[in-house]
Amino acid sequence: MVVMEKRHYSFGNNLRWYLGRLWQKQPGLVWSALAEILGKTFMVVLGVLLPALLVGALTQRHNGLQYYMLVAVGIAASSAIAGILSTMGNVFSFNWGSNLRSDTSVDLQEIILGVDFAQATDPQIHATYEQASNRGTANTLSGMQAMYLFGVRLLQDVLTLVVLIGTLFALTPLAFVLVVLAATVSYVALRKYRQWYEGGHAKYSAAERKQHYLQRNAYAVENGKDVRMYSMQGWYHTHLQELLHERDKWQRRDSTRYFLANLAGTIAGLARDAACYLYLFAGVVAKTVSVSQFTLLFGVINQFVSLTNALIADLTKVQKASVDLQDVRRLFQLAEDNAKRDQNAVLPAALKPAADGTLPVTVAFKHVSYRYPEASADSLTDISFTLHAGEKLALVGVNGAGKSTITKLMMGLFNPTSGVIEYNGIDARTLTRQQCYDLFAPVFQDTTVLALSVAQNVAPAVTPDLPRVQAAIDQAGLTAKIASLPAGLQTPMTKYYEEDGVEFSGGQAQRLMLARALYKDAPVLVLDEPTAALDPLAENEVYEQYAQFAAGKSSLFISHRLASTRFCARIIFLDNGQIVESGTHAELMAAGNQYAQMFAVQAKYYAEKGDAADGEK
Template sequence: MKEKKSKSINSLRYIHMLDRLIFPLIIVKSIVQVASNLAIVLVSTNLINQMENNVEKATILKVAMLGVLIIFALKVLGSFTNKYLVIRKNACDRNYNFKVGDKALEVDFPQLENRKVDELKQHIREDNNWGAGILSIYQAFESLVQNVVTVIGNLVVVLPFFLNKGIYKSSYLYLLVILFVVITVISVFINSKYLKTYVYKVMDQMSHNVKLFFFFLFDGAFDYKSGKDVRIYQAQSLIDSHVGKGELGYLKKQYSKLALASGIGSAVEGIGAALLTGGTYLTIALLASANSVIKIGSVIRYASCLSTLVKSLNKLTEDITSISKSLERQGSRMQFFDIEEVLEKGNETLELKADEEFAIEFKDVSFRYDPTQEYVLNHISVKIKKGDCTAIVGLNGSGKTTFIKLLCRLYDPTEGEILLNGVNIKKYRYEDYMKILSVVFQDFQLFSFGLGENIAGSQLFDEDRVKSCIQEAGLEERYSKMSKGMNTSLYRNLDEEGVEVSGGEAQKIAIARALYKQASLMILDEPTAALDPVAEYDIYTRLNEITKGRTTIFISHRLYSCKFCERIIVFQDGKIVEEGVHKELLERKGLYQDMWNTQVQYYMDAVMV
């Protein structure tokens, strides 16, 4: 309980820090709105009393005009405050969501692949399904403050009436007031305390048991990329067997519970409201009849204010439960913001000039993704110098991609160290180290932005440089068919006029992006995996020309790329088992030769081996 309370307070404090004016504005708005409502009641009932007392018409007119001016001023102030508040709340909501996105972009890569972080992302999604956004907190807080101010304001109006001992001329009037209070308390407790708590409990149970349903609904059914496979393999029945019978059946049962609880709550609230409204006017009428001094306008005033007071008390407990639950649901986002860095990041400046010599060395490096798992890399020692064109080859699962992840500082070695010019790469500023790398990953990602933006990685780019990279990557034929040129959007996620590119075309775009960066070290992880042998031969011929003089690392289990490389390193089971040039490795008759002999037939039609 203390932990939940602490998390809720932290959430509220963080949200307040986003915009320190919003909560004060909510309080001002609530005060103005309640004052406006009370002014209408007080002015109108006062006019009724004056007419009952036969006050001069001129005086009544003056009071009416003054009252209208006050009400008008309060309404104008309330409207202005509300409009201004809505603008700030929406801006703050966008800012809050941007912060979540920024945090996701800044989280260290190992955390993105961490199972607990993945569960946390799912938890955030589930909380959002129940309206856990920042606007829900503002809404709950606004309702809470307004009802608190309403209770206080109306209590100030009606309290003098009930404190007047002169109206209690009979003991049954005391009993009537007590009965009125008891009915109010019971109604508030049943509807707000019990039923609302039960509803939230059912919602929480649903949140953690319908992951498959929401995955299907949002990630599967509307994904046009998976839609092809669903239709070709008629997988609708397979999906229905997992989602329909189990999850939908569970959802139906839980929603029935919600409907029943909400229905009972509405019924209790309706009965309570009817009893309280009737009881309010009856109580005031009986008390007024016991004191003939009370005027008709006063009776209406006290009855109206008392009825409003009781309704606000009823809503007040609901608001407390709502804001508590909303803040609790923000806990998942607060946890996300608190994700710690796991990569060691130094502060040494790193600047490599184009003509500057450098060397990268893996010094007895071992790595495993989890302390409970086996090592993926075992005691790797290798040195790569400026200008080297190196191929890293091996069967699937041999550790090639993990080797690159360590080189790119996506992970830190479990044992050993990686040196750049004799300095552990952990000691350099992370941003500086990233600048020397240009990488085409095996599972690279293109964005649903313009072609030029994708290649440059920025909204601002050098068009001539982009065109040069397009040509070098062998994309000029596809580019010539793009009606908007560099402004052509890739895919249709954000632009209905966007173009779909094939796997091979996407890889060429990724290669063009790597070329555009002009980094000191270029890494190509399976750069031609989506290409046929003829296209692969063409792209490697281009890359051979492009990478001359550049420090380049190719990672591949398709060996034709190795013919262009000055050095080949062969991985097997996380270890380096062979090293040399193409001809030497063929003569050794080891793993490399076996892999080559298996693949060489696929290249016979493309080039004479």
């Protein structure tokens, strides 16, 4: 498994990555941003130059109306051009500015759905995705959104300052030095704030993630009964209050630090303004500065001051946005690392279907052990067995014996800590995860009914093959149920999307999951305790039906109850992560060990009409 490294991306690296995505995904935004930057820069420069030009024209007492008309026309034309550019850029930026954020949010979802199962269940990767979604691509002034909005303002600040710096330095170097010194003080103060934010935002994101979990689960339909029957309202309320208090505490600290950083810049700015204005007034009194020059310098200094403050603030916000993009970048890098791992993988001939479409698959475990991340001991120890092509194999044992872990390893959802798993003699580690997944059609204990149509639940696709869907429905024993629905296969399920969505009972939902597995028609059928919620008699009936569907396929039946075992050619009994017994039902009963003891206890529940002995024949 590729491990996600917690890399740190520099501000420059994040900026280059962002600009690359901007040009790739939304090139129109580049031109609208350029128009907005040029238009607003032009307007600021005009706002500084025009008063000085007008004062100069009036003090020089030019005669003739024509001169003043030319000045007026020039001012109007310049202002109109600048205004049009600025408005066009502003309108397009407002309408399109969130597009890149939305595109990235969709890409993140695609990444997290495409990573290996072991990666998706890794707490570090899960936390990274939560933070990337909440801080990197949320509909707030952070991450992708802030990078664009404040990046455009930052470029506008820089371009305008370049023009004003030349003017200010040429006319009064002293004022230029004072402005730069004040700007440096403000930048240093805000930089310290940004460093503090970078160090503390992970803790805030963790509290925010917990808050979202509580809010999401408090209103989840499936939790409604437990919340009310066990009076969990107080627990939710208390924990949510604690998290909100923690979040408010962080936000108060954040606001205080930001205020202090700005206060330092404000004090430096007051000292700068006092010195600059004193210098200008002294020049006017000494007649070394004309009225038009005073007007120009006064405007330049005022704009320079406001622009340097804006530049520092916008730069801080862009750098803060870069911090918010760290987790976004890590997930994109994880997807890239996974793609590199799989790019040269070729499906071996041994795993390609024959001309008639069949693909017999043999799965072999060779001295496989597995330890969950952060665990102190192995969950499975030295597991070796073979599921032969076309064989029905039962894997049984008490809860927690390691049965479900074996299924996840078999299907490529987990990778062994040690040992090898082979498909038709091919080491599973040489295949891509998708190549592994394609070999299996599982039915899990927990049903996953999506807020889609019945057909799309059987065949999760935009346009399912309806005749194949109906065939799978018929095989799974749901024909009458689907026929009774208002729109048949097109009936929406659950009420999350559609108010008229239907809900299935536990048994019906399990049959729907079976239909999904039958529709996939993979070479290996895996039934991982799909009947755990059913009573023993119903379970027995379901397994009899499953046994019919598994004809010709390699099949693994898993349960802590033994209704499945009589339909299987071979049974493996698992205890404490180890294989302790293996053989046919008759052989294990004759041995009289753990399997026989468990079967004897459960046998009475499987026999109908009091015939408890029938299962041992």
